[in-house]
Amino acid sequence: MASRPTVTDRNPHPVPSGSVPRTAALLSALVMGLGQMYNRQWWKGLSFLIIEIAFLVVFFDFLNMGLWGIVTLGTEPFLDHSIMLLAQGIIALILIVFGLGVYGLNIRDAYRIGKIRARGEKPPTIGETRRMVTDRGYPYFLVMPGLILLVFTVIFPILFMVALAFTNYDLYHSPPARLVDWVGFSNFINMFQSELWRNSFVSVFSWTIVWTLVSTTVQFALGLFLAVLINQKRVRFKKFFRTVLILPWAVPSFVSILVFSGLFDGHFGPINQMLGMLGLSGIPWMTEPLWTRIALLLIQFWLGFPFSMALCTGVLQSISSDLYQAAEVDGATAWQKFRNITLPLVLYATAPVLITQYAFNFNNINVIYLFNQGKPAVPGQSAGGTDILISWVYKLTFEVHKFNYAAAVTIIMSLFVMGVSLYQFRKTRAFKEEDLIQ
């Protein structure tokens, strides 16, 4: 469908020499659009030129300041705000990458058209070009707004944090009175020499892993289990059950978590009062690490199962009943049917979601923090008994105003999670494109 110029042009141009593509590219590299003009594509050349001028006019001051800022991080306290300069510098870099993209495109275009001309063919007319752009450019047009937003909401924060990890930004190096400086890798080295980190790292890390695996796996298993139960043919009131069981998802989670912290209160919480009525003595939900961990897991199951249930219900409904009938003919038990048909199909379909959920729970600071602030405290360590890595790091670094350490640990943690997830993603086939186009 692309409207490339055809090779069988009947009116060959006066044949230019073989150096045309190079000259065009060089001209375009010098000033955007010049090569296009050399190629006799006046309108295109003019557009590129205007883009270049506009870019430079609009952004020159900003880029100038930003690049200077990110290199020096300011030179005069009170006048220069290092953190703002850093941010400005990062944005300047992003803009430059965008600019370079267009610049590269411009050169490539000049070179390509030059080649066409060198072959003695006619370059596409303005009308042809426009048609080609609207046709082949349509996906870019669709993706561009999202991409721009993504760059600022996802890429920018990451670059910003990565940059902070290499500075000395803390309370004693805070603008406006002080400037922030680049310090290389010293944060990564110093941080691990601090007693604070070493005394609790192992226990926090192991609980984080347990928390991530157990909370995600069980919330998913529970959702699947309920979906299967309700999906049985002979179960009635399906709609009622599905509706009610989806409720935890519909209530904002911070509300639920705070309510649970009231329900689990050791002395006056309804849960202990009910247990008391059953003749059981009160369980120290909020004051013993083990019980607090159990409470947290229960809460996360409660919060998480409806999503999995909804997801699995859909998958279950899409599984062809032929499979089960065939299995029944072979005399398979319910368990065998589940084990050999349902589970693999569901897991195959939902694996990517499951992976993101593991990553989500690894970083699930909300439930830990809102329920009991990572408490109860444990003697001899700086982390509370239920702190996971992220909540602990957050507490430590922000309490001591060590933003640089916060950034450094976050990077290390993120690399870990991203690495594991990437590995898992690649193992599932979901992202391997069996190309649907053509």
Added chain:
Amino acid sequence: MKWRIWGSIAMIFLLTVGVLAGCGPQRDADPDKKEAGKEEKPEQLVIWENKEARHLKHTERMAEKYEEKTGIQVKVVGVDILKQQEKLTLDGPNNKGADVVTWPHDRIGEAAIKGLIQPIDVEEDRIHAYNKSALRAMQYDGKLYGLPRNTESIALIYNKDRMKEPPKTFEELIRFAEENTDPAKEKYGFLYEGENFYHDFFVFHAFGGYVFKDEGGRMNTEDIGLNNEGSIQAMETIGSWYKDQLIPRGLKADTVNGLFKEGKVAAVLNGPWAVKDYEDAGIDVGVSPIPPINGKDPKTFIGVKGLYVSAYTRNEYWATDLVRFLTGKEALQDRFKTTGEIPSRTDLLEHPIVKDDEQVNGFAEQAASGVPMPNVPEMSQVWDPMADAVSFVAKGEQTPKEALDGAVKQIKEKLQTQKQ
């Protein structure tokens, strides 16, 4: 060939970037800083007041008075009291900041280190009008950074139906608690949020404990007195209340309030902010200073709200003048009437409007003699370890000495990291 083209392009680009990075901002040799005539009256001053209706109402009224008096217009802008520091950091450099700002005194140290506020000049004789503790709260590193408006402290709040009059000593209060506590029936004589160092401090202080050594207006953060003899004794005393089951462990503020409002507790420790809520629940509320403990008048932690002069102001002189005006007798009396907050001036503390109100006076007396929460940023490393230490003792997991040694060790580690 292709490589050569890309190579030359890259060169051109590197050159441009290099040139840009070299430039940087053009600066005027002489930015019009504070030189511009100290006494010259500005047309307008900007003050950030806590964004709450009653606070704004008071300050706007005072702003008009100030304009009548000096001819300087005062623009009152509502900014949440806890967000002013962050906002000033961003707005100050762009000249959008305020001349006068306010926040609780325990954030002064941080602000001073960041250079957001500047020390102020106030005449000796005027200074004496302010309550000593409150004034002490405004000092950081030996310098005065602002003037106090209001002082807050906890005091003994009791249910008059269950406690005829406040006990004469704290020991008597504990005996009263022993006689009137029956957890099985949810009946308590005396409760407070013990696993919160803010509420525990007066006990530590009474036995000779301290957080950081106060060396003439400067806090020596190397010298921590939270595991000295006195502190250990204090912790033993607190621990005994838990051991004798007078106070349930893991107690939260919300539970204390709930029990008190149901009339299930005779007396609690809490601040003026709680009183209205208690009265709404139908409790006949009495307030008195905390009775002497270990033979000494208890000194609680106090929180002071002050006014500070922004480091970005161009009208240092008049901004300071405005601070003085807004912490003057007339202003703070108006503020008391509007917001009910206890003034930090001695002349008002002795005034009948405070003296004759039993409740207000209870808090005021306690506040007047309190110890300001240390305003050094190092203080934020103290709260959690100390609260945890009380929890460990309450649970019986550690002896008071072990718990306090552990807490101090942790505080020191945190401070070391903070300063690394």
Added chain:
Amino acid sequence: MRTYTWKSHLGLVATYAILLLMVAATVFPVLWIIGSSLNPGTSLFSSQMIPDKTTLEHYRWLLTDPDSQYLTWYWNTLKISLINASVSVLLTAGTAYAFSRYQFVGRKYGLMTFLILQMFPPTMAMVAYYVLLNMVNLLDTHLGLILIYAGTQIPFNTWLVKGYFDTLPRGLDEAARLDGAGHHTIFFRIMLPLAKPIIAVVALFNFIMPMADFLLPQIVLTSPDQQTLAVGLFGFINEKFGQNFTRFAAGSVLIALPIAAFFLMLQRYFVSGLSAGASKG
């Protein structure tokens, strides 16, 4: 016809028992919070699930008291939620359509890259958002907040919607193309209407998100009258002084009810849309 053995009857009974148990566990906290909101007083501790004397006082206070900013927050949140839902749907549908039907640079790994990048903890990104919005003068504006919401939701939702588009037969758009329909026409007239279930899911997600998020607005919106419900509600119990649990409960009920209703209304889209999107992604 197979006959049910006692074993299978037992199985059915067990199924119902488990389901009812789950229903109880699900409903209990919800009922409890409704109960709390009808209690007099302010504290969590003294409130009961079935109060001795019920009162609508907290609702009255929220809705009519001059000190209450609840209605302002409600309006702010509704506005943010609605705009966010529409913007997000447009962005996401466009991006997903491109990923499903077109060839372009970055198509192969673009989505996965962003899904993985988003595992960077969002709590840490807050500082960056603050600085960024300040730079473009969008601090303390709803627009700034919406842009961040709309941006960060793209990867996951695009992935869902793309999965859904992939399930729609390609013959449809090809036939339209042969009939001379342009890109726009095919996208808006043919594909979008067909993707209604998943669009409903995405709209719902993005409608709910601002209602439940109490972290980002605290950073981005600095003045109280710009605040959203979640932050305001959170304030009722997070304040150092004057916690008010019952008022929080009442406020929560008022926010949870419309969401829950909306949720249940769209439920039938949910199951089909979500699973088709997720499983083909």
